[in-house]
Amino acid sequence: MAKVAILFDAFKCTGCRGCQVACKQWWGLPAEVTHNTGSYQNPPRVSANTWLVMEFREVDDGDGGARWAFRRKACMHCLEPACVSACPVGALHKTAEGPVLYHGDRCIGCRYCMIACPFDVPTFQWDKGLLEGAVIQKCRFCSDRLSAGLKPACVHTCPTGALEFGERDDLIAVAEARIREHPERYVDHVYGKEEAGGTSLLYIGPHRFEELGMPQLGPEPIQEKTEGIMTKATPTVLVGMLVGLSGIYWVVKRRQEMMGKKRG
């Protein structure tokens, strides 16, 4: 199965935020009232009206100074998405092509997807009342553009080639080749290759990923434990309790009857 992905090369990124603007333009997302967080980064995080934010951090350049470090913050389109597993009504699903998509007409607004996501990505429309109908919002991997044979808006607009679109396996090979070729430029790690079972967003760059605020995740999917509980423990407890309690009731009743007979 051909799975698409986006490779973000932080070494090539200039922090122009063209991707952020292109995303807003393509999806017609309104501007939001925001506040200064002490850096060029704006707004402070992804929200219902901003699905992609370039995060700006200052990191030690190892020479007594500081350098910008950029991180693309948007849906990672996990191969085994915790949000999809967490949604009680199946409003989220992983498509065969790669994007994780959301169907607002099913959503009950429980926000468990927001809690479950290890990347803190799904956002909610906090300002919508009952009649407007609040929904969850997040990056859609421009699935409409993909089906028309176009690249995602963010990749299309990136002027330096820091964002690349392609098949996941090919992009992993590109990323690893680039690290081999220029070990002085890159940390020897393709973030997203294995994290949380793998993601459709792949990151390489000059800074350690913890420094960019990216969670350190193991190779197992986030939902491994909950799915084990739901598919194994829950049915076992259900049957065990029904049988066990019925048994206890029967034994207790028998014993009381016997004692009653003895006395009577």
Next chain:
Amino acid sequence: MIRGIALRRLSIPPAVIVLLGLMAIGAVVALIRYVYGIGAISNLDDSTGWGLWISFDLLCGVALAAGGFVTASFVYLFGQEQYRPVLRPAILTGFLGYLMVIVALMVDLGRPERIWYLIIFWNYHSVMFEVGWCVMLYTAVLALEFSPMVFERFGLEAPRRLIHALIIPLAIAGATLSTLHQSSLGSLYTILPDQLNKIWYTPLLPLMFWLTAVAVGPAMVIVESSISSRVFRRGLELDLLGGLARVIPFVLAAYAAVKIGDLAGSGELDMLTKWNLASGLWWLEMIGFVLLPIVLFSLPAVRRSSTWLLFSALLVVGDVVFSRFAVSLINLSRPDFSVRYWPHPMEFAITISVISAGVLAYGLVARYLPLFVEHAPEPARK
């Protein structure tokens, strides 16, 4: 004594007026939420998707309703007939507890009008799916277990007898659904291996949530009986409550064993020797809300004193509230900007309003339905 005076005035007790006032405030706040969105009345945001309503109204609310299934299991399944006098109040507390949870969820859910979608759209991999189904089914069971009080009041013999015939299957279903529901609320947080503090994260969270719910079941019966005996000036079934209390140390000891064993098993016991918020809270819970009630409830003198019994039971209630907040809010760190969350006053207004409605409903049932039955032996001692 003069009876049947025609000029009887309808007098509403001041407590009822206060409760109605608090409910009215909540109704106005809820209206604001339905018009302008959840953001208008809460400090919830994209970094803190769940706040006070989930931690308290849902997690604590469901746990504190556990008296219903624990007492029903005692009386109907384990043959402990002597606890029948406290059964009806326990069922009522459970039933009202679940109704309160649902009312609060109607504010917290983003699309409350779609809550029934849980019935038609299934994702059985989701813990929330189990939570939703358990809320629906167990509320129905509680309603049926509660219904004989209504049938008796209005002399409806046929339906009363029908429920009576079904009471054992209902009790079995109730205990099973409660076990699934209480534990699934813990399972919700097993999807956060990287965000919940290592001391507090464990795949055994469902077992821990269930054990604390079983422990708080009898404790809630004690609390609720102690309060209602004072408010309605009726005798306190001290002998019964003392008997119920004997169970609590065993359950809490099992909880402590699971808690310690889990950390020992994963080789994380040494995390408790490093002083920080997570380990401090762990020790506070273990000593103040687990070991202390174990010791207190083990003392016969405590079980014979209405005041000490109430105090010890409140400690167990405290443990449930403490542990639920510790897991669902305090020890949870989001990967993004560390936004500190504190509930908005209007969030408290919703919670207080829902509690007020529950208290008022309890009072009305106690006043108009056959809730308390005569209990002869051993009158209350002060």
